[in-house]
Amino acid sequence: MNQDAYNAYSHKTSSDQLVEVAKIAAPYKNRPEMLMSVVIQVQRKVRALSEDVAAVIAREMGIPQTNVYSFITFYAMLSVKPRGKYIIRMCESAPCHVRGAKEIVRALEKMLNIKMGETTEDGRFTLEYCPCLGICDISPAIMINHETYGNLTPGSVTQLIKRYIREDV
Amino acid sequence: MVTIHIDGQELQVKKGITILEAARSANIKIPTLCYHEDQKIKSVCRICLVEIEGQRLLQAACSYPVSEGMVIKTASPKVIKARRNVLELILARHPQDCLNCPKNGFCELQDLTQELHMKRPIRYQRDIRPHQVDESSTSIVRDPTKCILCTRCIEACEDGQTIGVIGKENRGFDTIVVPPYGKDMNETVCVNCGQCVQVCPVGALTIKDDTDKIYENLDSGKILVAQVAPSVRTTIAEALGEAPGTPSAGRLVTAMKLLGFHYVFDADFSADLTIMEEGYELLDRIKNGGVLPMITSCCPAWVKFCETYNPKYVKHLSTAKSPQQMFGPVIKTYFAEKHKIDPANICSISIMPCTAKKFECQREEMNDSGYQDVDISLTVQELANMIREAGINYADLPETPFDDPFGLGSGAGEIFAATGGVMEAALRTVYEVVTGKTLEKLDFHDVRGLDNLKEAEVDLNGTIVRVAVVHGLGNAREIMRKVRAGTANYHFIEVMACPGGCIGGGGNPIRNWKKVKARTESVYQQDRDLPVRKSHETDAIKTIYKEFLGEPLSDKAHHLLHTSYCNRQDLLR
Numbered sequence: 110m111n112q113d114a115y116n117a118y119s120h121k122t123s124s125d126q127l128v129e130v131a132k133i134a135a136p137y138k139n140r141p142e143m144l145m146s147v148v149i150q151v152q153r154k155v156r157a158l159s160e161d162v163a164a165v166i167a168r169e170m171g172i173p174q175t176n177v178y179s180f181i182t183f184y185a186m187l188s189v190k191p192r193g194k195y196i197i198r199m200c201e202s203a204p205c206h207v208r209g210a211k212e213i214v215r216a217l218e219k220m221l222n223i224k225m226g227e228t229t230e231d232g233r234f235t236l237e238y239c240p241c242l243g244i245c246d247i248s249p250a251i252m253i254n255h256e257t258y259g260n261l262t263p264g265s266v267t268q269l270i271k272r273y274i275r276e277d278v
Numbered sequence: 279m280v281t282i283h284i285d286g287q288e289l290q291v292k293k294g295i296t297i298l299e300a301a302r303s304a305n306i307k308i309p310t311l312c313y314h315e316d317q318k319i320k321s322v323c324r325i326c327l328v329e330i331e332g333q334r335l336l337q338a339a340c341s342y343p344v345s346e347g348m349v350i351k352t353a354s355p356k357v358i359k360a361r362r363n364v365l366e367l368i369l370a371r372h373p374q375d376c377l378n379c380p381k382n383g384f385c386e387l388q389d390l391t392q393e394l395h396m397k398r399p400i401r402y403q404r405d406i407r408p409h410q411v412d413e414s415s416t417s418i419v420r421d422p423t424k425c426i427l428c429t430r431c432i433e434a435c436e437d438g439q440t441i442g443v444i445g446k447e448n449r450g451f452d453t454i455v456v457p458p459y460g461k462d463m464n465e466t467v468c469v470n471c472g473q474c475v476q477v478c479p480v481g482a483l484t485i486k487d488d489t490d491k492i493y494e495n496l497d498s499g500k501i502l503v504a505q506v507a508p509s510v511r512t513t514i515a516e517a518l519g520e521a522p523g524t525p526s527a528g529r530l531v532t533a534m535k536l537l538g539f540h541y542v543f544d545a546d547f548s549a550d551l552t553i554m555e556e557g558y559e560l561l562d563r564i565k566n567g568g569v570l571p572m573i574t575s576c577c578p579a580w581v582k583f584c585e586t587y588n589p590k591y592v593k594h595l596s597t598a599k600s601p602q603q604m605f606g607p608v609i610k611t612y613f614a615e616k617h618k619i620d621p622a623n624i625c626s627i628s629i630m631p632c633t634a635k636k637f638e639c640q641r642e643e644m645n646d647s648g649y650q651d652v653d654i655s656l657t658v659q660e661l662a663n664m665i666r667e668a669g670i671n672y673a674d675l676p677e678t679p680f681d682d683p684f685g686l687g688s689g690a691g692e693i694f695a696a697t698g699g700v701m702e703a704a705l706r707t708v709y710e711v712v713t714g715k716t717l718e719k720l721d722f723h724d725v726r727g728l729d730n731l732k733e734a735e736v737d738l739n740g741t742i743v744r745v746a747v748v749h750g751l752g753n754a755r756e757i758m759r760k761v762r763a764g765t766a767n768y769h770f771i772e773v774m775a776c777p778g779g780c781i782g783g784g785g786n787p788i789r790n791w792k793k794v795k796a797r798t799e800s801v802y803q804q805d806r807d808l809p810v811r812k813s814h815e816t817d818a819i820k821t822i823y824k825e826f827l828g829e830p831l832s833d834k835a836h837h838l839l840h841t842s843y844c845n846r847q848d849l850l851r
Contacts, residue, residue, distance in 0.1 A: 118459045118460045159459075164850065164851040172442075173440075173441065174458055174850075175443065175444065176442060177458075178459060179446045182447045182448050182449070183446070183448070189459065
């Protein structure tokens with residue numbers, strides 16, 4: 110394995126957490142159609158859907174690990190790499206784009222001092238693009254974990270992030 | 279039945295078949311790329327687009343079903359234009375270094391580009407994936423830069439072999455076919471069977487090329503001693519452009535002598551030797567209450583599969599080595615002594631239909647002769663490349679017999695090439711050893727053919743021996759489930775990882791079921807044509823036991839011809 114690939118996938122999940130993962134996946138032995146439900150539940154418990162996590166899910170559900178991996182990488186909301194406590198998702202669709210998504214991105218990157226796709230060193234914030242959030246009426250919009258925020262300007266998004274930095278949410 | 283019109287031709291075809299199938303039945307050619315006749319319909323490459331009257335959009339012929347009164351045009355200007363456009367889009371993502379690609383001349387994309395007469399530059403911006411070749415595997419080279427995302431390899435590995443080493447990563451334009459979590463091939467559960475190589479239409483999955491090692495060893499003055507596997511004589515002519523199933527043992531030996539091999543031996547001999555050891559082991563297990571069912575261990579892909587997925591059940595595997603690994607130590611001990619050659623000066627080479635044999639000969643424990651027992655394992659494809667490279671006109675070669683002292687093998691050794699062959703060969707010998715009677719009917723038809731599971735019963739002096747034969751690792755997984763559950767009520771099971779047995783192996787020329795059937799028929803014909811058809815009756819076997827090994831399962835035989843297995847469960851984590 111080359112060094113870059115190694116770094117990207119080096120995240121280890123603790124054995125306690127793996128036991129929890131096994132408990133979630135075990136009831137769905139030989140039911141591959143339940144993979145989405147399992148993965149969503151698991152992602153709430155672990156920082157990343159790491160190699161170990163995928164191996165446990167694969168073993169418990171009786172499917173190849175490669176299937177679990179392909180499934181995870183297909184969906185933007187699932188991640189094999191560790192992400193921050195707050196995942197800030199910028200809508201990448203046309204309506205947000207024409208209403209100034211670029212400026213919002215610039216403000217976010219400047220404020221957190223990371224680029225899109227990266228996580229802050231303290232592990233608190235991750236910046237990502239995501240497909241349409243379905244709230245074009247209040248574009249440009251972002252989603253932070255499970256909350257959506259719309260009608261943003263570079264100024265208002267900076268204020269919003271400050272609240273998250275203070276944990277005032 | 280429905281009536282359809284294709285390119286002005288009226289056809290009566292079965293309801294529910296696809297446009298592609300209908301067109302092929304009338305000898306109308308529609309170009310395809312992701313389509314593979316032995317696999318599911320994928321409909322991802324869009325090369326087979328056709329025009330259906332009354333429909334605004336073009337449709338993929340490989341997946342669109344025919345219906346009554348359908349009027350189809352397979353080569354209208356609109357279709358040709360769209361097809362070229364699709365091809366341009368594929369080529370914009372595909373490196374165009376065809377001249378130094380290992381698949382040069384055998385690439386389906388290259389053929390298609392010629393057929394569609396692509397003579398103008400591509401209008402799209404080229405965007406090739408970053409170059410990253412994975413050569414970590416002993417057997418298979420993976421170059422995802424060249425992948426066209428047809429997903430045939432995924433089906434071969436996941437649905438066929440039930441392993442799933444490689445899969446899609448990401449989505450849309452970023453999709454790439456890789457092992458999970460950035461792993462290299464040697465870190466995965468890959469058993470090196472090479473079935474992915476067999477279906478890859480381009481140069482994304484190819485056989486690891488070891489031909490340079492042969493030239494190096496020749497150059498350094500080593501004595502090149504080769505063993506040629508039973509199925510190679512059936513497929514090498516096909517790899518050099520002749521009809522599938524053309525046997526060419528004599529010409530093959532001539533060609534190998536021309537290439538510089540000093541001794542060319544018939545691995546039918548070591549197949550016979552395997553039968554002796556494995557057959558006596560089976561009798562020993564039955565008589566003395568050993569672990570049953572005993573399972574064959576000739577197939578290195580199957581052995582690794584068992585070590586990975588069923589490590590607790592490796593005690594069911596016969597301890598007898600595979601024919602390749604039996605011949606290795608015999609060459610470096612018995613043959614070296616007999617011909618007064620220093621074994622250190624021997625380069626032992628096997629010519630195999632198999633990519634996994636490259637892995638097997640590099641297994642750590644395979645050095646019972648005091649040296650690495652088999653130094654290099656070449657596939658049929660690689661040997662064919664060497665023959666072409668040397669400018670040898672294979673079609674017109676005279677015939678040369680295999681070298682002594684392992685000259686003529688038996689028909690039982692010969693049928694190792696096909697699924698059920700090891701079982702049939704073992705039964706021929708075991709029957710005569712136990713009953714002391716001559717076996718009148720040598721053909722065990724119950725264990726032949728391409729069924730997923732074949733079963734038979736043989737009466738050995740009152741003891742009924744039940745046997746089973748499976749091929750393809752999906753079927754092997756199924757029978758291991760029965761072994762684990764204790765419901766596999768057999769004495770002896772033969773497992774081959776590749777569909778059809780070795781004759782469908784990953785190192786052979788590109789296969790489909792039709793070719794495998796032709797090759798199989800040829801194998802059984804060669805068996806019928808051989809003077810000796812039972813392993814224990816060949817001169818070479820009688821001589822080696824008399825001069826060297828003593829008797830089957832003797833201490834010496836155990837040391838050189840038997841092995842042990844390991845636990846590879848860690849690969850699954």
